[in-house]
Amino acid sequence: MRSTLSTFNEVWQRESRAGILAVEESVFTQKHFLIGCSGGMDSMLLLHLFYCLFPHRIRVIYVDHQLQSQSALWGEQVNEYCTQRDIECVCVRVTVQQGNLEAEARHARYEAFQQCIQANEILVLAHHEQDQAETLLLNLFSGAGVSGLAAMKPIDWRQNLTIWRPLLDLSREKISQWVKTLNLPYINDPTNLNVYYDRAWARSVLWPVLVSRFPQMQSAVSRTTVLMQDAEDILSDILAIDLQACVIANRLDLKKYQLLSAARQRQMLSSWLKSDQLYRPSYALVQRLQQEVIQARIDAKAALFCKPFWYVRFGQYVYQLSSSEYLAKKYDRIEMKTTMQCAKNVPFQLISGMFEVQSSSKMGLSWHLLSQELVLHQRVGGEKIHLYGRVGHWPLKKAIQQAEIFPWLRHRVQILQSDDVILGVFTPHGFWLANSKFCEPNGWLPVLVQQ
Incomplete structure (x- = not known):
């Protein structure tokens, strides 16, 4: 174990990109680590090294995508390795949705990570230098911009998840050498050789061609991601200014x-x-x-x-x-015509919001209407209403447009009547009093208290 730790620290100090260790000290002294382990060579090395460095601060998660007949068995092998070392291991089965298999599998995997990670944990993944270079090239081929070419960050701070990729600057060849030296068990996933998948094709077909022409291509492409990450940081600063100015x-x-x-x-x-x-x-x-x-x-x-x-x-x-x-109109259930009674200080819920009867210091509805059965019906179009304070009858549609009620909420407009007399209109912006024989000074009005 001592030689393993010494080797790990030596390579880490020499090969890790400057700054990866310049993380807040609390990351190493206070945080615990959730190791994402698929059972493959890279993640088994990661698990072993973190067990040597932080034996009492790690948990392991194995995500079973259920895409391989042996996937459950691989999870058992990872779990057995952890059990022998008294490491907590969580095996999570996920369902991969239809669509781009690689993208949907990744989405399901990260959802599992987010559901399992604890407040004091950092997610640690075993992505390495070739993974990084492949990601940049595949993103380039898909027409990605700066964000896509920035590929994966060593420390990725997200809203509900912090991801650490400590092996990102190590080549696959060196990882393979370590695994052989340490005699670590690992799983060979056959899909890694199936060129139907873009990443497997890039690794099996494209990579040998590029390396034969450009031997240092992998490290050069990896360096490009660092430059793109700098560009993305600068762009993010400008975007924050523009979003603050334009989006409220x-x-x-x-x-x-x-x-x-x-x-x-x-x-x-x-x-x-x-x-x-x-x-x-x-x-x-x-x-x-x-x-x-x-x-x-x-x-x-x-x-x-x-x-x-x-x-x-x-x-x-x-x-x-x-x-x-x-799509509120599709989901809202509204009766074309119904009856209701209003009572003072008793809130009532309508499709346009929560209302409450309150006294008006100006013009309102006659108090004798309280507790009487009133008719409420949905707007159908073409109605003309004489709203209080305006001259003559107006098309209700025009009043709604002037009030800038969103088109997707206009189905929530309802008209209140007593017999055939229009008393007013309930809207998402409040109640509009209509001019009628039931208007009186210091009457009552329905007041919108919650949308």
């Missing part, structure tokens, strides 16, 4: 957006579309947002779905909405 809450101010250069517009939209997802959207999706939504006519019903949000144009803003918000 969930809406993009198009007037401020249009003051940016075309390049900054694209980068800001790409970052906004990414939201809290792991990867940025494709360039084509950014173009669609620009062409189909931002550049649409101001009165057009322009919308684009980019998982998990809808991006909707309304006036001089583009709104980022959840599916439940944008």
Whole structure:
């Protein structure tokens, strides 16, 4: 064990990129580590080294993607290795969704990591130099920008997860040499040789061709990721300024957006579309947002779905909405016509929000209407209403437009009546009093207390 630790420290100091160890001291003195172990050569070496360095501060997670007939057996082998060394091991079975198998498997794996990691733990993964170079090239072939070419960071600080990749500057050849020297058991996954998969093809077919022409290609490509990470950090600083200026809450101010250069517009939209997802959207999706939504006519019903949000144009803003918000009309259950009774200081819930009857210091509804059965019916279109304080009857549609009630919420507008007399209109912006024989000074009004 002492020789292992000495060898590890020697190579670590000599070969790790400057700065990887310049992490807050608390990472090493206070934190514990969750080792992601697939049972392969790289992750078994990682597990062994961390067992030597931090024997009482590690746990292990094995993610079974259920894509191989032997995957459960591999998990048992990892668990047995841990049991012999009194290391806690968690085996998690995940279901990989349909689609790009490599991407969906990665997504399922990281979801498992996030569900299992504890507050005081850092996730440690065994990615190495060739993994890094492969990631850059595959991202390049897919048309990725600076973020994709930055590939994997040694220390990756995410919102709910911190990832450490301590072997990122070690070659696969050196890792293989260590594993043989230490006589570590490991698993050979046959999919690593299946050229149907992009990464396996790059490793088996592309790599030998490139290395035969450019022997130092792997380390050179890996260095490029460092430069791209610097560029990404600079870009992130600029993006933070642009997002703060242009995006408030969930809406993009198009007037401020249009003051940016075309390049900054694209980068800001790409970052906004990414939201809290792991990867940025494709360039084509950014173009669609620009062409189909931002550049649409101001009165057009322009919308684009980019998982998990809808991006909707309304006036001089583009709104980022959840599916439940944008598709509210589809999910809301509203009766065309119903009855209700109002009582003072008794809140009541409507589709447009929570209301409460309160006294009005100005004009309101007659008090004798309280506790009477009133009729509530949904707006169907074409209604004209004489709203209190305005001259004559107005199309309700025009009043809604002037109040800038979002189109995706207009189905929540409901009209309150007593017999055939319109008393007012419930909207997501509050209650609008109608001019009627039931209006009186110091009457009562439904007041919106919660949307």
